[in-house]
Amino acid sequence: MALTPEQQAEIEAARAEPRPTLRAVAPGMEAQLHIAHPILDHGLIRVVDYMGDDGAICQAARVSYGRGTKAVSDDRGLIRYLMRHWHSTPFEMCEVKFHVKLPIFVARQWIRHRTANVNEYSARYSVLDREFYIPAPEQLAAQSRTNNQGRGQLLEGAEAQRVLDILREDATRAYDHYEDMLTPDPEAGKQGLARELARMNLPANVYTQWYWKVDLHNLFHFLRLRADHHAQYEIRIYAEKMAEIVKDWVPLAYEAFADYRLGAASLSAQARAVLKRRLAGETVTEETSGMSKGEWREFVEEWG
Amino acid sequence: MALTPEQQAEIEAARAEPRPTLRAVAPGMEAQLHIAHPILDHGLIRVVDYMGDDGAICQAARVSYGRGTKAVSDDRGLIRYLMRHWHSTPFEMCEVKFHVKLPIFVARQWIRHRTANVNEYSARYSVLDREFYIPAPEQLAAQSRTNNQGRGQLLEGAEAQRVLDILREDATRAYDHYEDMLTPDPEAGKQGLARELARMNLPANVYTQWYWKVDLHNLFHFLRLRADHHAQYEIRIYAEKMAEIVKDWVPLAYEAFADYRLGAASLSAQARAVLKRRLAGETVTEETSGMSKGEWREFVEEWG
Amino acid sequence: MALTPEQQAEIEAARAEPRPTLRAVAPGMEAQLHIAHPILDHGLIRVVDYMGDDGAICQAARVSYGRGTKAVSDDRGLIRYLMRHWHSTPFEMCEVKFHVKLPIFVARQWIRHRTANVNEYSARYSVLDREFYIPAPEQLAAQSRTNNQGRGQLLEGAEAQRVLDILREDATRAYDHYEDMLTPDPEAGKQGLARELARMNLPANVYTQWYWKVDLHNLFHFLRLRADHHAQYEIRIYAEKMAEIVKDWVPLAYEAFADYRLGAASLSAQARAVLKRRLAGETVTEETSGMSKGEWREFVEEWG
Amino acid sequence: MALTPEQQAEIEAARAEPRPTLRAVAPGMEAQLHIAHPILDHGLIRVVDYMGDDGAICQAARVSYGRGTKAVSDDRGLIRYLMRHWHSTPFEMCEVKFHVKLPIFVARQWIRHRTANVNEYSARYSVLDREFYIPAPEQLAAQSRTNNQGRGQLLEGAEAQRVLDILREDATRAYDHYEDMLTPDPEAGKQGLARELARMNLPANVYTQWYWKVDLHNLFHFLRLRADHHAQYEIRIYAEKMAEIVKDWVPLAYEAFADYRLGAASLSAQARAVLKRRLAGETVTEETSGMSKGEWREFVEEWG
Structure with missing residues (x-):
């Protein structure tokens, strides 16, 4: 991913002016805010906003348990207890908003997680950019023979080259035609096809982007499924970056999640x-x- | 859409054997069950199952209002009262499950309605069929000049022909390459690309299918947005067929919906x-x- | 409501130390943060945290509409356009968390709004406080004769006095018995009833409290129903205070909401x-x- | 619970007339339909409607996995695979609607499960019945000394008797006063308090009722938490009856649930x-x- 100079300037501007707030502040997340992490060849993920920290989880849990929580007085113990016993509501008290740029076939898996808020770039209103995901050679794998939903050995030599050529050429041609169909040319008697129709010619590896907002409980659920080794590489790589970000944001909650979910059996x-x-x-x-x-x-x- | 003889036989088998039930039965919906309605060039929609009828809405409302509902004694008046005053929960007591075959760019709009249950055909597990949406000439419209998300005049003559040729040829070529990349050929040293990767070459007009289950309140919300004239034709045509089906299913609720939502200002x-x-x-x-x-x-x- | 000195000190501590953040800051909401607004006789509502501002709504909308939004360049016009055309997702990009103290019969209405996150004080874990809602004389109304769910004229004289006496005495007695049943007294051979059982003796006007977190779109939906004159006074008074707070937080969105929902027909x-x-x-x-x-x-x- | 003769007649009428349907029919559930199971002293649970069966789960899964599911050809194996690997969406394809009568303090726990549809009896519109939950002697337990949310030894002798007396007398008095406040008496100058106010005098053990509709995946989630031995007895007893009903409805899915969730570690x-x-x-x-x-x-x- 190469940010445009304009985007880079926006990020720098957003990071240039800290302002005072009376809200909970998570220092590890402030260090992450707005910064674009490149993912795949043209994708990115970055934190746009967040609410709450480890303390907010405990604050909510202590409202629930009232005086009954005196026994578990330290935050780390309380958070591990909540995670261990599937008390999910205190984790819902934290919220995060990401800006994500991702190929459409990844977006289609991602959107299946329904408990999130989404604003996606609309190809009815606007023209998509000329950007496609082409796998790196070390991701160009054959169908697994034992796992219906997995990858086997890497493709090599002529087959690998041929696949990369096809993906590149088909995407390029599709985009050329997309642009061509869209473009009015009054002299040639061309009105230009409606955007909502022209987009249907674009392949599933074209990039889209969205704002995706989710609470921490549902984000953990997403990460458990998508940072897992069964998940397709192209979504897992986003999930892994998000997991790193969450670790910076709510280190105690992340540690409990790693022990009781990611590493659990x-x-x-x-x-x-x-x-x-x-x-x-x-x-x-x-x-x-x-x-x-x-x-x-x-x-x-x-x-x- | 042409059903395969196998699918046609399944539908006939499903309709051949009525079985006794003690549940509420909606006669208009029984007449609809399993029958595939063709939509667009290869799409379809059909009712696979349903729960409840107009009576179920009233039954639930009467639980809520207890003795207080004596005043509104007839079902039609009660249902109109509920709709008029945005009492939505009784409408949630009815549920319907559709089988839908639809182009991916339509599926991507549709899935944004989050309060539904979905099982979609997975192109990680299985190979997609060679079926693409190509607009009929009377849908091949130019970008509207006044409405960023709408269509203007129809394309004509050479431009129309050229667009149709592009859509057909690009889809055909993309599918040929998809198949080719997938197919192992040991003699030629080809392992065959993983399905989860090969699919990225397919354009957004390839057809997918899913089971989509939703309650009546949320279905009405979907219809209000998608059977509206602002909606893109390719999703509206599904919504309009669903509206007809709902009218057969719960005629009183549909009439109230038409008066208080669809036709309302x-x-x-x-x-x-x-x-x-x-x-x-x-x-x-x-x-x-x-x-x-x-x-x-x-x-x-x-x-x- | 009288805050305990301990609570008052906590609020002052929370407001004493602004910290720098790189997130969007809403000045009107910073002025509200943590401050407890008294509601009814012992209730309160206060903002504990928030995410986003009017700008965040526009930022998300501009991602969706991409270059297509150039036409609507000012924030106020864009927000009004979104509200007018029921484009709800950009409003979901703002989030707020309230701390609320409220009678149980109000909490039971409130919780029916399902798209929110909640942590409620648990009377299984902890002992509830001796605090009950007793209506002020100007709220002590007779059953409406024309509206099954409404109030009519004020009660007066002996009837009013008698009702207030009953409510006070029954609540006091119920709480005395609650405490008595809970309290172990080994000398008298009393073990003390389990909290999860003893609470069943408390009436619906006892106060509970919770953290309630919701996005702006769903909050507007809540306010439309609960700040409406059809809503019961005891929940409407909370909704009205929340409406004032929202006006401070996102003034442009609130204005659009007032024009297109609250004041609309x-x-x-x-x-x-x-x-x-x-x-x-x-x-x-x-x-x-x-x-x-x-x-x-x-x-x-x-x-x- | 004693059904009124009117209710009993309604149930018999509902069960008297099987009607033909082309939908999936679950024989074990037909045997359950409408029948009221008594729970606690005045509560009940009964199935009012349902959609789908074990076959519907497999049908949906086979749409998702397409030709890829040939390997898992039998329904039992497929359902266990889905449950083991947390593939939850096929279980969402089944739906059930219960009529439940339950004490308010139980309803308050129950409603925290948000992914369900609910119509509750409204005490704004109607007058609640004179029915309260009084624990049986074998449920009258002391607070646990080791578990903040649990019960310890049974109360005995004078303490038990005293607790039961308090619960009965306070409930009776509260209801007498509720009725009294509600009742207009023009000769005595009494208008009668609004129902929405009078209800606040009733204790948390008064019975309410609702229709509760949920999909099978979310019902399993409910049962995992509420049929668990950590759950309070008064909600667990409902969950256990629901578990029996589900076993009759979808025996294969229930077996998988029992092995991979209820009995799992x-x-x-x-x-x-x-x-x-x-x-x-x-x-x-x-x-x-x-x-x-x-x-x-x-x-x-x-x-x-």
């Missing part, structure tokens, strides 16, 4: 029973586990 | 005051209206 | 047609209006 | 590491576990 009733039998010294096999073949395979991947 | 405080002055015989001009130029223009369009 | 298809006939000089009667009796009565109340 | 990153060390033969202590005191205590409760 979920055991089915059967898996739980098998582990207890193993801890008691028993050897459990697929046959005696009560699990199906697929369940056992996933269990053994984790627990040996 | 909203007056700003200024417009309200101007109308009262006019009714009292005064001649009001833009200057004395308290409205801005744009507000006055929109007011005059409606009220002369 | 909605015309059914029938009412619209009748007004047009009247403007054309026709005299329209109930019989020729196409309206039901109730619809006509409501129409005449507004339009004579 | 969640391991933090630390707990996961400790279990692996134990399985490898190491003895791990609190000191070497990386856990806090509270975390270790909860871990040992489960894993010894």
